Amino acid sequence: MATIERSLGTTLGIQFTQTVLTDYANKLLSVIAALREASDTDVRRCVRSREAVTENIYEACDELQLALQQLIEKDERGKNRQFLKCLRNARKKLADALKYW
Helix, strand or coil, rough: CHHHHHHHHHHHHCCCCCHHHHHHHHHHHCCCCCCHHHHHHHHHHCCCCCCHHHHHHHHHHHHHHEEEEEEEHHHHCCHHHHHHHHHHHHHHHHHHHCCCC
């Protein structure tokens, strides 16, 4: 998750592809699944708030899906201001989630 947050913050938005963003969203959903399946004891060892982390990751995934929609509908023309805003919002949500880690 930290690697994805760092990538979103240090890579030019125009370099992201459908494949990369889909991979990021799937990896984040895997983190959510692992958090949901883990015992309360295990989660308390790693994160301060399962709910806060999960909610922020869901919101980051939503933003990545909106960015993906831009690419799917408009191809390279989809890499516009709205696309970049979605990437920035996803990064912010992941940064918020990491605060609870």
